[in-house]
């Protein structure tokens with residue numbers, strides 16, 4: 001099956017909330033409402049013609065308007081693949097540390113378990129009803145989600161210096177210890193200025209990349 | 217060498233004994249079995265047959281920090297790992313030596329600007345004797361680092377009273393021990 005046939009098949013299920021097929025993209029995708037995500041996934045897995053045995057990637061993209069959560073499905077037996085997207089719009093007036101939430105698909109595809117934890121760890125996307133929802137790579141006490149556009153780079157992690165010009169631990173004056181950085185309580189808005197590495201245009205960061213030729 | 221440690225006068229005879237002891241010490245530097253990232257692959261090559269670190273008496277990677285004299289830190293030290301590296305170093309018995317292998321542990325390497333959780337050089341955590349830069353360093357470079365460390369160990373005073381030069385050399389170990 002090609003993507004168009006897969007999309008037709010999805011539409012034929014009668015589930016609402018299935019968007020158009022974006023076939024002009026290099027990796028054709030279907031935008032799906034979060035409310036029907038589990039049903040769509042379960043259908044694609046169980047139907048004998050679609051037979052998507054594998055969810056091989058879950059990732060997310062931060063945009064100015066919110067987050068896209070992207071699911072890459074493929075079928076070994078039928079040799080086809082499909083990309084699903086759930087778009088979560090950022091509500092008006094939400095601060096920079098707003099956390100989007102989508103349902104976890106770990107109950108349909110167990111492989112989603114770690115992928116979703118990674119998206120939580122690096123981008124701060126919440127997955128509701130996840131069986132084991134915590135960070136996967138960074139330490140539990142880590143503050144913030146490093147791949148966010150407005151992420152503020154930490155200077156220390158506890159005692160451990162993370163800056164290039166930090167004073168080594170064993171050269172420090174014990175009577176004058178450096179002040180530990182203030183942890184930010186969960187839920188408080190990000191009040192620090194955007195980092196110099198921020199790519200947001202209003203942060204005065206790097207200039208936007210020039211448009212590539214020949215890309216749709 | 218507890219009681220005699222750096223108490224004998226600094227003369228020719230004691231110097232000769234020190235040289236002999238130094239030769240023994242530098243010829244049995246036992247590194248720890250420890251690797252973090254890509255550089256560790258290159259370190260394993262150095263231990264294996266082609267490069268054969270055993271020629272310099274350092275070819276027996278020990279399985280525990282308590283038996284080893286040398287910790288080669290090969291690979292990116294991030295915030296989570298730094299705690300472990302520090303603990304392993306603290307568990308090693310004195311005298312202990314550190315080789316920082318690779319650009320990552322010499323000063324951040326590829327992660328120097330965007331590495332949000334990378335410790336920019338393992339010398340922020342533990343005192344380093346030899347820096348071996350490269351990404352990753354060739355096995356020859358690591359072997360050169362170990363040869364330099366051998367030279368350094370051979371020069372250290374064990375019995376003789378410390379003079380200006382070896383006090384400086386030993387000072388940083390006293391500071392952390």
Ligand code: SF4
Nearest residue numbers: 254255291318319320
């Ligand atoms: S210096 Fe290069 S090869 Fe070594 S750990 Fe870092 S990235 Fe890997």
